[in-house]
Amino acid sequence: MPNYTPRQQEAISTLNRNLQIIACAGSGKTQVISQRIIEILKTGVHPSKIIAFTYTEKAAGELQARILKLCKEQLPDTQGIADMYVGTIHSWCLNALQEYKYEYQKFSVLDEIKLKLFVDKNFKQIGMQDLSMERFKDTGRFVALMSLLREAQFHNRDDVPPNLFEALHKYETVLRKHCYFDFTMIMSDAVHCLQSDENFRSKITRDIGYLIVDEYQDVNPVQESIVRELYNLGANICVVGDDDQTIFQWRGSHINYIQQFTTRYDNVHSVTLEDNFRSTNAVVDVAIKSITNNTVRLPKVMNAKGFQQYERGDILYNQFTSVADENAFIIEKINQLRGVAFKDKEDTTERGLNYSDMVVLVRKWKKAEAIVEAFTQAGIPFVITGINNLFQRLEVRASQAIFQYLYNQIDKGVLKDYWQNLSPLITDENLEKGVDFLDKHIANSNSYYERFDFQTFFTDFIDIIGVREDIFPSEEHPEAVGYSTAEVIFYNLGMFSKIIYDFETIYYKSDPLYKIATFLNFLTYSATDNYSEGWLNNTYKTPNAVQIMSIYQSKGLEFPVVFVPGLNKNYLPTKQPGGKQLWHHIDKVLIIDVDRYFPGEEDERRLMYVAITRSKKFLMISRAPDGRQQGKESIFGSEVRKSTYAFSSLDRDYSERAKLPPASSLEIANISLNFSLLKAFFDCPYRFKFESFYGFQSSFGARIGYGASIHHALMEIHREFLEGNIITKEQLPALLQKHLHFPYAIPTIEQSMSDKAEQAVNIYYDSNLNEFKNIEYAEQDIQLDLGDGILVNGKMDLIKKKNQDGTVEKTIIDFKSTEKAQEYLATIDQLQLYALGYKALTGENADFLEIYNLDKNEPYRTELSTKDLDTMKEKIRNSANDIRGNNLEKTCNDPTCACRFKTTKK
DNA sequence: CGATTTGGGCTTTTT
């Protein structure tokens, strides 16, 4: 076991009481939580009894990787680790609802942009009109109001104007009718079930043991209710957080939850981790000089205990007369610090700092614009999320033009110009063919909706006109570090495909003329500020570039070099914005603790604290007067200056420091794959690149939902058998009815598919009834840890275990509802993935792999050879490394392959 | 020094 401080040790070993860990910045809290989970496992608790909540998916990935690493070292024989839950509260709620209340299986979650589309489409039914809110104009406010009504707490609900809750009721009813959740509903439904659904409660109780809540300072009232209910059902609770880092209060988190935890829960032991291992004593001192000005905080200190050594000049606080000078200073320091010797850990060798070690933290995105401009001029590579320039790109304008042409807004010549400007290698001849294709589909009211499919229009058109990677420059794109111009264009085309996907999710079935008019409006008014350039979303790759991010986004991260520019009054702390329109619709006085929605100086100081504590060593704070509003120094500037380490120096150039060749940190990024991603990759690496890297989506179709409906029905049948509840043949129709969901089918198609599904399920039931007693697992989660930070997740349809001629025989089964027989061999090969997962789950080898065709009602089975498994393991590892390193095929030369846009077209 | 006019900006983000 690694060395832990006495305090850390105390936290790790407190297992039989509820626990509050107040962890200051850089105190190794992820390590402590992970080790504590290992200690729980060591007592013999099964992994399924442990739940760990994190705030973001990213944090969940990191925590999971850490736990697996420790587990491998200290408990290598642990089985069923996939049954431990490590993830966000939202997805735990969604999982629980779908696992234990089968009718939720067919539900899906609308993200922000799809929800807006949904609200606008259904604005009459959902009660927007009743609140005198206008379609399109007030959508955002309506959605915010619906969230507030569910996430806030009211002094007395009876005082809230009834029309508000009536609108909420209508809104939720319409969402449910279409089998959609919004993000809040996932949690509020879960709370409701946890409080009043006895069957649900007993199933959760069976699985509950230990609950760990990370970043507890940022939970909101609904999330706190989840924690409270799990506690009531018998969970041992451990909350971890830092009240000084409560920064999301404007979306409902409240500092009281963590500060008063010990009085709100019974038998709580409290541990404070006060040692900061991340930063130099100087960074810690600056942070303390600022945060101690807050009055509302738990009493605690922060001690620098790390190995990073302060050297004079690591921390500068410079004031300039213009923003241009300030930005020039940042650029100068980036260039001077690049190559300065730096040690990541006490026991690693030194390396030269690189661009990717540096971050610029902004309070508002507007501030970033001038920095981006200056960086581009100076040739500093950078990445930024939060600025949505997608629609300024030529390839996106050209894609938009396809639909303008289909609605007769522009003529043929204009459309052709758009594409020819993009690349002179797009020939006139091909463009004519593309236009001919579009002419067959010009919008008119009698087109059959399934033939008026935007995704097909888009992908077919760019295919026909000959858009291929090799017609665009392969040199690095001037603004996208690590990506060629061709790749940037394809990423953005992929993003356009995603836009179509989002739109058609809501509007697929609409009347053609209405659909295209709405789409063009959506592109003009809504999509422009909701989609970023596609290449920015590549999660598999971290380029060597300076990151520009908001302070909020930087939570939980750390960097050797941190820039905090713009330390002006009215910027940090920010000026209170005027005219909060949401409050025109609901009276502030109705809401308990309404002040949290109006952050004040102490809230802003916590942001400043988060910004400072991201730094391991170098911290460059600066300011310059910026216009009338931001002419004066921020109050935080004078606080920071109280630290003797933060002084001004305009000519320090770090030439006295030891230099090494710039090299990025050697930590390999963790990669999380799932079985369907891997299957796609095995099928065709180029198509994988299209779908997973560039983001191209497939089109819908009237028949979508058939396979899923049957799948869900079989899951319920199998699961209930496992529970000892025999579903009778008479119960089948009602059971199936619960799961049928064909969102894009017209009534005739819906009827025929329902009949077909009923037939398939009945036949399956009749011919497999005798087999049900052999089911070992149904819809079982599995997880494969291949080391090197490669993690594969998946779900197996069915596992049977039966006694056959005196030996136990284990079969892994995958259901198929289409009859593409030629895919069988490819798929059965890939079922070896599941065999690996089965071994990780139970420690045993499976004997057979089976694909069960539900349409033909026939199984196709093959014997598993254990020597195949090592080959498969190696194959996955190589694939993961190819994906991580972007060593993907530039082309696909298999003429039978279904992938699109082959560089060499057969 | 208090009252009045003028000018500029209109977050932040997770699921």
Add this chain to the structure above:
DNA sequence: GCCCAAATCG
């Protein structure tokens, strides 16, 4: 269209 902070007026 509205609100706040800075500038200017009296």
